[in-house]
Amino acid sequence: MKTLVRLAACFSLLIPAFAQTPARERMVIVISLDGFPAFALDDPKLPVPTLRQLIKDGTATRMTGVNPTVTWPNHTAMVTGVRSDETGLLANGTIVRTGGWPPVKVEPMLDKEQMVHVPTVYDAAHQAGLTTAQVDWVAVNKAPGITWNFNEWATADGPLEQEMIRKGVLTSADLENFTKSNILFRDQTWTTAATYLIREHKPNLLLVHFLSLDSVHHTYGPGSLAAASAIAFLDGCVARIVDAVRASGMTDRTTFLVVSDHGFRKYTKQVNPGVALAAAGLGEQVFVLPEGGSAYVYFDSAKAAELGPVVKKALENVEGLDRIVGPDGFAAMGLPQPDRDPQMYQLLLTARDGYSFIGATGGPVTSATLQQAGSHGYPASDPAMDPVFIASGYGVRPGARLGRIQNIDVASTIAELLGVALPNAKGKPVPIR
8 A cells, every 4th residue: 555655656746737736826927029020039139038038948939820910810819719710800909880981990999799709718717717817908898707907098997907006006197198108108007017916816817918019110110229129128027027926926836928919021111002092093982991011902892893803903013012812812811701701801902021001091102111110910921920939937848849830829728728628719739848
């Protein structure tokens, strides 16, 4: 009998701590660095000591994102495990029909249950009795699966914000006109919210989203000194979160997943397809919604057979236009058909390297910018659009060789770390253990 006990004890040492610690005693912290290109980490002198340490203690790789390579669709893919043809996210909000002109607009303030069409991993965690929190995550307005919220549009009236004000962590003045505050201040405030949640509430799942790098990349382009400065700033924000975990005594039970939603490309020329369409006499029949490296073309679907060829001919010689994709190419890009989703367009335009779409009224079809800028929205197959994936901490084998993964794998990985089921996910858990 003693021999069996000794054998059982020895066997227990072979079982990873991951399997021994109950999910209720663990934390999974997902930190999204919006607009962080995977290629940025190829620079050995990039000033990111915190990220380098997380990689050294864990692992890192490139991801392939989903189309369109913009913020909300890719963040939603990472918490649902499915592509845009299933999530319902095709822009930074829901595209709604206006019944007038322009025929569509992007609405970011719909409730999560209307906006996201499939279950999320935070829903699954909440249903399993685990606690969840989000700081500036997307498509989470009034999400029933989130226990604690600190929103992008935070105000002093929010329950969590009021709690933080009562405890002297924030002031009402910090949150006055918060959405109009500079993005660096907001990222600092979101970091403060994340560290507070870790210290005071220890959520089993914490989703954190930082925006400053995306803003800087749009203005100055990737590879600029401004971009390197923003990256160094964000590394400091991540360090504050890591330090908060250490101070809370949760280091040996916390998994860090540092991700991004898309990469970036430099551009020096802008393309305005609407001008070319107006010159062809189509200005009141065809509307273009620009999304950086891509643009959505809307016209009456009942007239698709008639208007489609005319629109293509009006655009075919536009400088900077790479491809015109019709409905027959949507499935391969993970996009729904126009008759399956009222948000969908009739044609998708993609831009060449060095160009980005705009929707200004008037002016030339193609024009040079005053300075280098940056954009995303190019096809997910473009390596410059690759997001980054870093895993470190509890349940992560240091040096695990991953190879390229899909960003829809992130949801299944979170689910596995928390021990919850996410049957709708098409991704698979990343082999980090």
